[in-house]
Each structure stands twice: as structure tokens, then as C-alpha cells.
Amino acid sequence: MSTSAFHSLKVLDTRDEIGGMAKTVLFDVPRDLRETFRWRPGQHLSFRFFVDGQEQRRSYSISSSPFTGEPMRITVKRVKRGRVSRHINDTLKKGDLVEVMSPKGNFCLDPDARARRTHYFFGAGSGITPLYSMLSSVITAEPHSFAHLAYGNRNEKSILLEEDLEALAALNEDRMSLHHILSRPGWWSSADTWRTGIVDKAAIETLFEEEPPYAQDTQYYVCGPGDMNYAVREALMSLDVPASRIHMESYGGSKELDASVEEVEGVGATARVTLNGSQYSVGVNRGQTLLEAARAAGLTPPFSCQSGVCGTCRGKLTEGKVHLRARMALEDADLRDGAILTCQSVPTTQSLSLTYD
Amino acid sequence: MPNMFHLLPVEAYTSQDWYLREQREIFSKTWRYAGFMEDLSEPGQYMAVQAGLNNIFIVMGRDRRLRAFHNICRHRGTQLIRAVGKTQKALTCPYHDWTYDLEGNLISVPEEQEEFGQVDKACLGLKPAKVDLWNSMIFVHPDPNAPSIGEWFSPVEEYIGPHIPEELVEYEELNQSYEIKANWKVVVENYIDVYHLSHLHSNTLQMYDHKAAEYHWEGPHFVFWEPPSAEYLENQDSKLIAPRVIPKDLNGAWVPMLFPGIGLTGSEDGWNIFIVEPLGPERTRVLNRGRVSDSSGWKFAKQAVTSSMFWTKLGLSGKYERHDAMGDDDPMVAGDFTGEDIYACEQQQKSLHSPYFETGPAAAGESPVIHHQKVVLEWLGEGR
Numbered sequence: 001m002s003t004s005a006f007h008s009l010k011v012l013d014t015r016d017e018i019g020g021m022a023k024t025v026l027f028d029v030p031r032d033l034r035e036t037f038r039w040r041p042g043q044h045l046s047f048r049f050f051v052d053g054q055e056q057r058r059s060y061s062i063s064s065s066p067f068t069g070e071p072m073r074i075t076v077k078r079v080k081r082g083r084v085s086r087h088i089n090d091t092l093k094k095g096d097l098v099e100v101m102s103p104k105g106n107f108c109l110d111p112d113a114r115a116r117r118t119h120y121f122f123g124a125g126s127g128i129t130p131l132y133s134m135l136s137s138v139i140t141a142e143p144h145s146f147a148h149l150a151y152g153n154r155n156e157k158s159i160l161l162e163e164d165l166e167a168l169a170a171l172n173e174d175r176m177s178l179h180h181i182l183s184r185p186g187w188w189s190s191a192d193t194w195r196t197g198i199v200d201k202a203a204i205e206t207l208f209e210e211e212p213p214y215a216q217d218t219q220y221y222v223c224g225p226g227d228m229n230y231a232v233r234e235a236l237m238s239l240d241v242p243a244s245r246i247h248m249e250s251y252g253g254s255k256e257l258d259a260s261v262e263e264v265e266g267v268g269a270t271a272r273v274t275l276n277g278s279q280y281s282v283g284v285n286r287g288q289t290l291l292e293a294a295r296a297a298g299l300t301p302p303f304s305c306q307s308g309v310c311g312t313c314r315g316k317l318t319e320g321k322v323h324l325r326a327r328m329a330l331e332d333a334d335l336r337d338g339a340i341l342t343c344q345s346v347p348t349t350q351s352l353s354l355t356y357d
Numbered sequence: 358m359p360n361m362f363h364l365l366p367v368e369a370y371t372s373q374d375w376y377l378r379e380q381r382e383i384f385s386k387t388w389r390y391a392g393f394m395e396d397l398s399e400p401g402q403y404m405a406v407q408a409g410l411n412n413i414f415i416v417m418g419r420d421r422r423l424r425a426f427h428n429i430c431r432h433r434g435t436q437l438i439r440a441v442g443k444t445q446k447a448l449t450c451p452y453h454d455w456t457y458d459l460e461g462n463l464i465s466v467p468e469e470q471e472e473f474g475q476v477d478k479a480c481l482g483l484k485p486a487k488v489d490l491w492n493s494m495i496f497v498h499p500d501p502n503a504p505s506i507g508e509w510f511s512p513v514e515e516y517i518g519p520h521i522p523e524e525l526v527e528y529e530e531l532n533q534s535y536e537i538k539a540n541w542k543v544v545v546e547n548y549i550d551v552y553h554l555s556h557l558h559s560n561t562l563q564m565y566d567h568k569a570a571e572y573h574w575e576g577p578h579f580v581f582w583e584p585p586s587a588e589y590l591e592n593q594d595s596k597l598i599a600p601r602v603i604p605k606d607l608n609g610a611w612v613p614m615l616f617p618g619i620g621l622t623g624s625e626d627g628w629n630i631f632i633v634e635p636l637g638p639e640r641t642r643v644l645n646r647g648r649v650s651d652s653s654g655w656k657f658a659k660q661a662v663t664s665s666m667f668w669t670k671l672g673l674s675g676k677y678e679r680h681d682a683m684g685d686d687d688p689m690v691a692g693d694f695t696g697e698d699i700y701a702c703e704q705q706q707k708s709l710h711s712p713y714f715e716t717g718p719a720a721a722g723e724s725p726v727i728h729h730q731k732v733v734l735e736w737l738g739e740g741r
Contacts, residue, residue: 114504208419208421214490216488216490239419304454305456309449326447329442331444
């Protein structure tokens, strides 16, 4: 049978969430479709609805774990002018039949009973749905592992699956932690708010400080709306997390997200170099570092390790821009002041001014 | 027929050849203690530890994850790696400044063009090792694909005691390290010899009821528990030297010896480690560190004062009276059980060199000694 075929599933039950602003829909998967609808934590379902006579297709992440014995379910937030989300929230009820494709997606966490890992989850809004499936799967089916969730929402009334999360955390205090981040918390807060703001670098750094990984095989899962995924990914990478450990739903065709690109070639440029009180004009070939160019021009600038580690070749950029391949010897504040490591700098503008003095 | 020390030939305790085989087959293929988790608790901190034949480098990134690599620069193989940099760290070898990132990727080779033409950096990353935390301790394994530390220790977890070392704090005065002039197996086998407790330590460990000890093996790991003596148990809270750290219904001394040479000693008022490191066929280093309740100094002071009367009355003392001493510092008179053990181990080691060396029958309480020899034989590929 084609995996893109639609099947009819009966709605087992529905449950209102966050004061009627979202709905959880549970499905009854009959015995002969169990295999077809076997899902991995993190996968989603594609639906076909007919709303006002028009066919509409949507995908929603499965918000339950295949390891806990719960029914397969989705949790859908009501979106203003969202035809399908309103249809689901307003009309779908117990006993209805819906058309669904088998579960798909590679943003998955497959638990391993023998593994001992620390899983960090970063979510916001509806992004919690696949993360909840992953998180509850880890707790159920990966007994030696740990899980930490940083979950961003607007306020305490918009926290999806809050009760499920709190219940899970209360039963597993020794290996799970829950961190609510609210961008606009209300006067009174039912949720135990951890921070105000968004899931950003400062929040992530604080989370690592408060909940450092115990199991050292760490994995990071990100799911949120809009630009959050890339911002979190960039923040994680700036905190030394290797890209290979970061998992996020890839919606394809995204921006140049990778700040980690090693071999930036830069552009050919002319640099005005001040060294020991004298000024020189130095041609820099594409792919050449400022240090290499200066030495090729017969200058004797200071340098040592050529690895970006020692800081000997440090200079200050007063005009133009460079790409720094590595910057171990510099702090963020140094960078803001224009400091560069000439052994690691390739020009990205055609004209630069640099001083060693 | 060589002289035998129960199941093992005497040379297993004296020869360089056996020592190297054990370094290769046992200590290079098991999890090795590297420190307490507090030792690497801030980004950028690093340490190196010897695991059998391997020197392993451990460093913490800003994500607070530990990374472990074989401390071998991929250029000349030198064991010189260090972590440098202010916030963004790099791993570098000062010999020729080859530099790696925190994932072990080689990122820079000085004068690459002039000196090498080109270096295929992708093939020259640091070789990874495995690192993990278990019971508040950092462990490393030379093989990055080794089974998880959870799998290695999970069979013993229910038998090693109710202590939660992560919730206790290090008591640095318990930190000591000393060399014993004996083979590492002599030291381990003394630790697991149940028969000797009532004899060598007759006046130093008498607060526990050795006759009621329960012990068995879980794979290569030995687990042991014994209850407090009736005298020590009565109104015990006033007799503990430090605040209580385990519930009363799980009282006792929990003293496992995990393989290879990773001893733990948990009691009502503390939790200690006893790490055995072979330095040579007849030289062994023991490292002790310990944790106690995270309580105020006042609570400790109170506990020390109320318990002192009991200990004075119980009278921890040497095995022999002063008039039988063989000198001013005879460990059989001093009344310190560690000194008693060291003395017994070193005298055992000396005897192994006698052409007349021979053992008598092993007692029931020495069955763990025999079993440990079997485990060693198995790891050397000589078991049944």
C-alpha cells in the first residue's frame, strides 16, 4: 500500500486545552491499521479535511508517545483565520471520521533502553507537541537517561499540555526538569515561571548552568515557530554544541543558518596596514589571511601559533570587515572593540584598514 | 609447577609481563575513575588521567558537556594536549601548535603550505574516548564505542547502598593518596577478604557485625553489606561521628569492590571511594576521597561531641598491646585499620618471593579472593 494513501480513522475523544484555545484529538486506530500507524516520537500526521467544500491538507505532530500506551493524538491550537485549525477546534467531535496518512517525518527521537543520554528540549508554543512525544518516550522507555525542557509561551494561560508536563515532571524529579519561559506573564502565575523572556542564548546558558548534563551523551531537540529554531541552533553552537547533536525539524530551503562554515574564502582586497608607526598598502588575495598577505608583502608583523589561540597576531580593524575563522584568543568584548586575529582573518570587504599598534 | 597463590601463579603478582597484560586487557578495556564531578564543573576546565595504557584528556565545553580524547597529538603523537583560550576553547599541542576544536577536529597546522604542501585535516582529528558521570564520579573509557557506563554498573546499583553521593559534599580532609608496595590484586583481595575483618581489624572495625555480612558477585563486581554491631546500633544517632546520610532501615556498611579496583565504602555517616591504581607489578597507588552530609558546621560539631564518649568507651585500639610492639610505629599497635591493611598487603607481597611460598586452604570468608582471581583470569582470556 502506498504510504501516501489516506485512511479513515475514528475520533476516539477530544479534549479542550488552554481554556478552549486548543484541542487535543485522540484517534482510534483499528487493529488492521496498527502497523500502518506505528509512529516514532516526533513524527507527524497529514490530514485531509473538506472545509466549506474545499479540500485542505495540514500536518500536525503527534503529541503522545508510542511507548506509554496512550492513544495516538494531536493537539491543535486555534489560529485566527486558520480554516483547518478552527474546523478542528469548533466542529471535530467523538465518533467523527477523519482522513489521515501514515506517520511521517525524520525529526525523531528513538528511545533506547540501554542508552544513557541527556536530552535537552527547546520548544515554544505548538512546538511542544512533537517534543512532548519525545520527552514522555524518553521517560518511559529510556530508564537511564535524563530530560530537560525549556518551554517558551506568551503567558501562563497559553501553555499547551501543561498538566501532562507537570504530571510527568512530578513523577520523575530525579531525571527530568521543566523550565517555563513566559514572554508576557500575567499578574498572577499558576505556572511555576522560570524566566521571563524568550528561549534565547541567555536562557539556554542558564539552563546548562542549572541543569548541566549528567549523562554525557547529550542531544538537543528544537521545535518552535518562525525563526526560533535557527536562533536556538545558533545559540547552541555558540555554546560549543556541535551541529551533529542538534536536531530540529527542517522545513527546507532555509537561510544561511550556518555560522560554523569553516573555509570562508573571503574576497580579494586592499588593506591599509599600520605597523610600528608606518603605513603600508597590502594586496590580499582571495583565500589569503591578512597575516599571510602582510608577510607576503615583506612586512614583519607579530605572530606565533597561527591557530587563533595565542593572540600574538592581534590587530584592530578600523575600516572594512573580515571573517574570523577562529577566535579563541578573543572575548566578545574584544570583538566589539574591533579586535581581530590577523592569522584567522579573511577580508569580506574590498577595502580595509588595520593597525597593529 | 610454579608456586601458586590459590588460582594464580605467584608471578601474576610479581612479573612485569603480567602487569603489562593486565594493563592491556583489563585496565585499557574498562571504565576508569577520573575524579569527582566537582573537579570539572566549569567550562574550560580540563584534566588528564591514565587509563591502563592510555592517557585520556577530558575537557568541559560551554555547554557543560565533557569531551574525552586520547592525549596524543596527531602530529608527532606527543602527550601534551591542553585547553587554551578565554571563552572559546581550543585544544592545542604546544610542541608545534597543531590545534583542534572541542570536537577534536584538527583546525590548524602552522606553516601548512611551506612545511607540508597540504595536510588532510579531516583524517587527523584527535581520537575520541568515552566519558560519563556515575554516582558523582567522572569515568572514562578508552574505547569510544564501549557500552554505556549504565550498562556496566547497572547490575550492582541495587546492592551498593542507599547513598546519593551527588547530594553529599566532599570532605577534603578525607582526600589522601598513598603507595602500597604490593601488587594491585593483593590490595583488592585484602579489601574483599571477609575472613580478615574480625582478626586483623579486631580492635578497629568491631562496630560492625562481620558474622552477619552478606556478599556476592554481580559479574566482575563484588558487593558487600554488613550491619552495625548491637552495641553500635543502640541509640546509634548519638554515636555517629558525622550527621546521618542514609535511612535507618538501610543501616550498615556498604562496601562494594567494582571492577577493576574501584572500591566504595558507604556507612551511616559518610561515603568514600577507594581507587586502586597499579603502578607496577609490585607498586600500587590507592586514592581515597569522601563525602559527608551537606549540613552546617554546627551540626557536625554537635555530632562529634555527642559521639566522642561512645568511641572512647568502645576503645579503638591496636591489635596488640604496646609491650608487644615491634618498634615505635608498629601498625599492629597503632589502632588504624588502613595502616593494618597496608602492613598486611606489603608483608604478603614480600612472602611471594620466597622459594618456599605456599598457601594453605582458603576460608569460606575468603571465597571472594578466589573469585576475584577467576575474574582476572577470564579477562586475560584464561577462564575456563
